[in-house]
Amino acid sequence: MSGSVTRGTVVIDTDRCKGCELCIAACRPGVLSMSVETNETGYRFPLLTEGCTACRACRDVCPDYCFEVFKYDTPIVDGAIVDGVIVDTQVVDAGAAS
Amino acid sequence: MTVDSVTLATDTAPTRPAKKVAAALAPLQLSGEHHLCPGCGHPVAWRLLLEVISELDLAQRVIGVVGHGCYTNIVQLADIDFLQCLHGRAPAVATGVKRVQPQAAVFTLQGDGDVASEGLAEVLHAAARGERITTIMLNNGVFGDTGGQMTAASVVGQRTKTSLDGRTPDAHGYPVPVAELIASMPGVAYVARGAVNNAGSVAKTKRYLKRAFELSTEGAGYTFVEVLTMCPTGWFLPTADGPDYISDTFETTYPLGVLKQAAE
């Protein structure tokens, strides 16, 4: 949504997650929340929304090594989530305009 | 996998140009699978230990002596030389290892039950002798592996399987301040206490571990790092409440920070 800056993203091994929720509290920009559905072991797992700063706090506190953290070369300043992928609306608008 | 306008896909690496700034597994880590409880702090400490060993370039010199507890599982997950020893005896075993392989970086990894209860003599004697080894004590105030009984490090008021109404001094005495005892000894080069309940403490704890290994491998003396780890199972708490139990309860008895740093 407008106003959020997304500097990075994570890859989450949701199969290995044991639903401890420590990442939720640790996440500095507060972009993680627990799912409703459960993994094969029966645990809920974290979901990511836009605004990740690649601070790595989730990875730092996770007891099950679920997180890989990536930092984008250029942050997405005005993003929107389309089909689960963050899209830079400025670039899309510029592309549509050209 | 939820696909909507609020949730991002997190099952594959990003296609947009990006740099990986944190791997899931630590260096020297063979697998992320373990059977420790949800919300356990031990695996976080494992990761810091392996990162420190790797960053100090000790992988081909390091020998770990591991006690008995849930944390013993590290022996299956890390690609370094390990000896799993009897409960409490790791500092004595590590002494034998180090005296015979003085060039090796020797450490012990133990729990509070292993150190403060069963192995108090061993750890104090190794410290007194100034053995050039590093002891890491993972402190969650319970014998986790056996189901959560009280240890000599359990804090006053802590409910455990053998102190169901909370540890009371009259009945159970007071916790043994192992780190403080060790810090009082001349042969000891460094003592610090960290925690893994939040990202800030995790970062500090890693620095403590790094310093401890630097000093023991340099031959400065015995080094000891206590790491407060969450055990929500042993504490009868939901996993999300583990970190606060450390900051609100454990840290009162066990304040964080560097307890001893011998003069260079």
Add this chain to the structure above:
Amino acid sequence: MTARLLQGSDAVAQSAIAAGCRFFTGYPMLPFTDLLESMARRMPGVDGVCMNAETEIEAINMTLGAGAAGARAATGSCGQGIALMQEAIAEAALNEVPFVVFNMARGQQDYFQATRGGGWGDYRTLCLAPKDVIEAVEHTQLLFHLADKYRSPVMMYGDYLIAHTYVSVDVVKRDYGPLPAKDWALDGTAGGSGHARQIWTWAMGTATNPGLGPDLHWQHIADKFEEMARVEQRWESNSCEDADTVIVSFGTSGPFVDQVVEDLRADGLRVGAFRPITLWPFPEAALAEATAAASRVLVFEVNAGQMIDDVRLSVGGRVPVAPVGRVSIDFSGMRQGEILTVPWIRDRVRKAIGEVRVS
């Protein structure tokens, strides 16, 4: 050959060093103390380590660590101290760490402890019982060899007589043949290779290199002890071929019994002596053979009757087995008791021969 008058403990210390022992530790306890003191004096001169352990538990665990790191390591104690070491001796048997334990016992009252062990799990402790300092010097080096050959802790059953008697002895380095390299020993170098070394009674291995696990690993250990039992039995048999009475004894009782045999033979009595050198594995078949022609077996040991159990097992009920020793210790509780003299033993054997009716 330069034989010198040496205290038994010092001779054993020199022999251990000749065998390549470079890590020793212990806690003072008579009659083991002199061996610790000898090592404290001698180890620095060979760039070895001798540590004055704060407790026996620490001594045995330090020794385990040193053995795990590839050194020829040893410790010792007696009686109550060996009792404290049981857990770690069993541990080393089950995680395959070699070292030597010099049990300089207070007499013969610890045969059960040495042979049955008070540790945990399915393990055995190979135990040699020398009859004198000369044999102790030889056994010392053999023990280091056997410990490495089988990757297991082994024990010498010595005692006050061996520890404290001065004997003229030449400590010569012996060669028992080649041994495989200790590529299992921990030195850190395999870190990061995918095949880091692991010493663990549970033998779980790693996520990428699984081990046997406790079930198969402990079966393997049991098989190893079975092999040891088959191959490593040692004994000494004296005049048993035509003996009507065989006297069985162990350790320093041996020479006394040998003299008794000589004396009684001179009187026309057909007696023989049998001495197990390995208390474990006990030479059952050899004893059965040595007593094949006998009508009685007598057991002389300075205790309430411990080795006699193994003698009975070996003889299998074919002939009566009777004790001719008893509890006997001096006033200090540490040294040989009054019955360890040739006249006393000879007299008891005569009585036993007279008392036990045949047919």
